[in-house]
Amino acid sequence: xxxxxxxxxxxxxxxxxxxxxxxxxxxxxxxxxxxxxxxxxxxxxxxxxxxxxxxxxxxxxxxxxxxxxxxxxxxxxxxxxxxxxxxxxxxxxxxxxxxxxxxxxxxxxxxxxxxxxxxxxxxxxxxxxxxxxxxxxxxxxxxxxxxxxxxxxxxxxxxxxxxxxxxxxxxxxxxxxxxxxxxxxxxxxxxxxxxxxxxxxxxxxxxxxxxxxxxxxxxxxxxxxxxxxxxxxxxxxxxxxxxxxxxxxxxxxxxxxxxxxxxxxxxxxxxxxxxxxxxxxxxxxxxxxxxxxxxxxxxxxxxxxxxxxxxxxxxxxxxxxxxxxxxxxxxxxxxxxxxxxxxxxxxxxxxxxxxxxxxxxxxxxxxxxxxxxxxxxxxxxxxxxxxxxxxxxxxxxxx
Amino acid sequence: xxxxxxxxxxxxxxxxxxxxxxxxxxxxxxxxxxxxxxxxxxxxxxxxxxxxxxxxxxxxxxxxxxxxxxxxxxxxxxxxxxxxxxxxxxxxxxxxxxxxxxxxxxxxxxxxxxxxxxxxxxxxxxxxxxxxxxxxxxxxxxx
Numbered sequence: 001x002x003x004x005x006x007x008x009x010x011x012x013x014x015x016x017x018x019x020x021x022x023x024x025x026x027x028x029x030x031x032x033x034x035x036x037x038x039x040x041x042x043x044x045x046x047x048x049x050x051x052x053x054x055x056x057x058x059x060x061x062x063x064x065x066x067x068x069x070x071x072x073x074x075x076x077x078x079x080x081x082x083x084x085x086x087x088x089x090x091x092x093x094x095x096x097x098x099x100x101x102x103x104x105x106x107x108x109x110x111x112x113x114x115x116x117x118x119x120x121x122x123x124x125x126x127x128x129x130x131x132x133x134x135x136x137x138x139x140x141x142x143x144x145x146x147x148x149x150x151x152x153x154x155x156x157x158x159x160x161x162x163x164x165x166x167x168x169x170x171x172x173x174x175x176x177x178x179x180x181x182x183x184x185x186x187x188x189x190x191x192x193x194x195x196x197x198x199x200x201x202x203x204x205x206x207x208x209x210x211x212x213x214x215x216x217x218x219x220x221x222x223x224x225x226x227x228x229x230x231x232x233x234x235x236x237x238x239x240x241x242x243x244x245x246x247x248x249x250x251x252x253x254x255x256x257x258x259x260x261x262x263x264x265x266x267x268x269x270x271x272x273x274x275x276x277x278x279x280x281x282x283x284x285x286x287x288x289x290x291x292x293x294x295x296x297x298x299x300x301x302x303x304x305x306x307x308x309x310x311x312x313x314x315x316x317x318x319x320x321x322x323x324x325x326x327x328x329x330x331x332x333x334x335x336x337x338x339x340x341x342x343x344x345x346x347x348x349x350x351x352x353x354x355x356x357x358x359x360x361x362x363x364x365x366x367x368x369x370x371x372x373x374x375x376x377x378x379x380x381x382x383x384x385x386x387x388x389x390x391x392x393x394x395x396x397x398x399x
Numbered sequence: 400x401x402x403x404x405x406x407x408x409x410x411x412x413x414x415x416x417x418x419x420x421x422x423x424x425x426x427x428x429x430x431x432x433x434x435x436x437x438x439x440x441x442x443x444x445x446x447x448x449x450x451x452x453x454x455x456x457x458x459x460x461x462x463x464x465x466x467x468x469x470x471x472x473x474x475x476x477x478x479x480x481x482x483x484x485x486x487x488x489x490x491x492x493x494x495x496x497x498x499x500x501x502x503x504x505x506x507x508x509x510x511x512x513x514x515x516x517x518x519x520x521x522x523x524x525x526x527x528x529x530x531x532x533x534x535x536x537x538x539x540x541x542x
Contacts, residue, residue, distance in 0.1 A: 031473070031476075032477075045473065047520075047523070050519075050523060051523050054527050055527075056524075056530075056531040058535035061535050061539070070524075073524075077465055077468065077520065079460075079461075079464065080462070080464065080465040081524075083459075088461070352528075352532055356525060359521050359524050359525050362461070362462075362465065362517070363517070363518050363522070365458070365461075365462050366462075366466075366517040366521070367514075368439070369439065369462070370511060370514045370515070372440045373440055373510060373514070375438055375440075376440050376441070376442065377507045380508065
């Protein structure tokens, strides 16, 4: 295989980003797409090949803020993981709010809405044991009844009062509510977990608390009261955004910058300024390059040339395509099979757990569908052995 | 008003109210709810052994596109495509057509293989991800 066709094959995996158009946008890694002579390798599904081709690297790993690359995976799969992280990973959030008393100026329904959006954290084992809650409209069948295995009780009982000598300070002109009243501002940390006996029996150290204690829930003045009993359940983001375990779960494809003709001297500086800092660096044209005919470096030995150093930092702004001096000298694109994920958790689960859970959920979906397919057409007949073997190989990779 | 709201009879109910035996019953019922007894795959009219449209209930682009990709990878498949016929109905349609002159071209087997392959894929991703994470933590520490 010549270098030229090698390059052509490599370009198949790159989405072209041009001045006005995008090219080669969809994956064509399927059987029958290319003629046999045109095929790099058999694009059929082989587990072993996928296993060898898949590469995962981490860029950042904080508990609630993780960034990693999935390389060698199709957009449809990467997108499935992203969608599941946002909408289908079960998460605990306040769902039922019983307002016994609320004389603050915040309306009951607004208060309930605010409480629902407070991200909760807790004992991981306890959270895992908690069963998802399926809500249905009253009178309809199939919903869950609340009990200790699927509900968490939280209490908010606060009253705003004058501080000692507060009135005196007010007469002297003090206007800061924090100097005058107690409980003038109600924060998320004032929500108190009320475990049931069964819950503490099973998880003696169980706790549920807001991720961020400083979330402002309401403001009050002397004489006003809030008395609330609220129940948190596990739901999914598809139902309500408060049940989403992530603040953001996104991916972008790795930018590809290819300098096809030399960019030298002052142009190199201007070129570097078209990108984020660090994307383009400069280096001197070597003697070897200058002596190579047709390279475009002839007679430029020792001059500065633009070099692509870190395309990861690029945003593919296409700024460089706007300048006539770079015309025909640069090609921009994105790698079709390189997904840079960024998962920011709201604090209930760590980011890596959220991703792993999304993979588990996708697998679970497929597994469940096999059962439903069997219900439809009966289990596979003469092929039974093969399928068992396939399942066997799936088990191997569990290790 | 306030005194009226003070004692709502059902407010204290759900967590503390149930006895252990009832709770266990409830737990079993919960498990039953999670195992959907509703049939989630149907075959649409006009299907043959080499071309069929499936209707998946309560599924969307997440499974639709992933399944489309992995089934298209099967060389006996001539066409595989999915659609969401209407945005306000929780349904996903998947069309599979196989080459009539090839072996092992039964659409049901092709769909089953697709679902199996997707599970294998998930196992590999999980394994690679955990390895990569542990390696990163070892080298850089988790901060």
